[in-house]
Amino acid sequence: MSIKFAILVALSEGPKSGYDVAKHFDQSVGFFWHARHSQVYRELGKLRDNGLAVSEEIEQSGKPNRIVFTITDNGREALLKWSREPTEPMEIKDNFLVQLYGIENIDIEGLRANLTLRLESHRDRHSQYAAKHQALENGGTLADLGHQLALEVGMRWEREWEDWCTIALERLSPQAISKLTNVVPIGNKTPGHTA
Amino acid sequence: MSIKFAILVALSEGPKSGYDVAKHFDQSVGFFWHARHSQVYRELGKLRDNGLAVSEEIEQSGKPNRIVFTITDNGREALLKWSREPTEPMEIKDNFLVQLYGIENIDIEGLRANLTLRLESHRDRHSQYAAKHQALENGGTLADLGHQLALEVGMRWEREWEDWCTIALERLSPQAISKLTNVVPIGNKTPGHTA
DNA sequence: ACTCCATATTGCAATAGTGGAATATATATG
C-alpha cells in the first residue's frame, strides 16, 4: 500500500526519472521504505495512470530517453489525505530473533558469528544515518526538521542493536552458556555439564 | 524465505496444528515474524511436502479434524543449517517516517494525532514484551536465555519509540513549528510568520 | 582490447503476504 507514498514523497522534492528515484531514494526516503528499481518503475507508471504524477519524455542520444515524473496537485492532495489517517506501527520481522527464539535447535557458534557480523552492519548504518543527520544540524526549515526526526529514529534503532549485540555476545559466550541448567546445545562445541 | 523457519521454530517446541501455530504464535516467535492463518496453513503444507514435518489427522466430532504437525529430523537439520548462514538485518519500513520525510506536503495536525496514537501503541507493546520477559526472570535454561534476549530487542525498540514520540511531539508542537524559518505549512492551522 | 560501471527503461516469472468467504458445531453472552 505504500511504496506509492514513498515515491510520491520523493517526487514532492522535485521531478525525477525512475532512475533518479531508484538511485537517490536510497539516500533519503528510501531509508524508511525501500524498493528495487523494477518496483519503482511500475509504481511510477501507476501514479501516472492515477493522475498523481505526470511524465515527460526527454530525448537523449546514446542512452534511452529519460522519462521524468512530476507530482501533480492530485498527488499532493493524496499525500495530505494519507497523512490524516492513522498509520500502523511497523512490525518487527527479523530472522535473527527467530533463531534466538529457536535457540535449542540452532548452531550457537553460527549465532555468535552472525552477531558479530550484524554488530558491524549496525555500526555502518548508524554512521550513515548520523552523517545525514549531521549535515542537517544547521538547517532550520520544516523539511529539515522532518528529516532530522526520521533519521533520529534510524539512529536510535541502530544504536540499540549495537548495544544489544555486545550484550548478547557476552550472554551467549561459551563460558556463559556452560553455566546454564539443562544444557545440551546442539551444534555447539562447548562441553556443557550434562545431567 | 522465512515464515518457513518461524513455523519450524514453533514446531520445534512441540507438535502443533495450524490453528495452534496461528494462535499461540502471536505470543511467541510470531512477535518477530508474524503471519496470518492462511499463510500458516499453506506453509505447513509445504513443510510436509518437503519432509521437514509430518502430519497426523486427529479425529474430532463437531469440529473439523485437527491436523497435527511434528517437526522431523530433516526439519531440525534445516534449522541448524539455516543458522549457520548470515542473516540480513531487517530494514525499517514505516509509513510514519515516510510522512516525516515528506513533511512539507503533509498535514501536521494529522502527524501529531498519529504520534499520540502511536505513543499509546508502543506503550502497549512494550508492556506485552515486558510481561513475557518478566515471566522468564528465574529461568536458567538455554531456551529461556534465547527468549529473553529476543524479547529484550523488542523492549528496546518500543522504549525508543516511546521516548522519540514524546520528543517529536514537542519538536512538532505549534509553538516549535512557528519558530522555524521558511514555514508555509500545508494543512496546518498555525499561522507561521511567512516571509 | 577488455572489462566494468553508469546511464535508463521494460518485462516477466516467482515468492511472500493479505483478506475474505465458505463450512460446521459447541458454548457462552445478552
Added chain:
DNA sequence: CATATATATTCCACTATTGCAATATGGAGT
C-alpha cells in the same frame, strides 16, 4: 432466541516485492 466467539481447515483472488534478463552506449580503469 439471537448473536457472538472459539474451534479448525481450505481455497482463492489480490497486492506487494524480488530478482533477473534484455537492450544500448559512452567513459573509466587495467
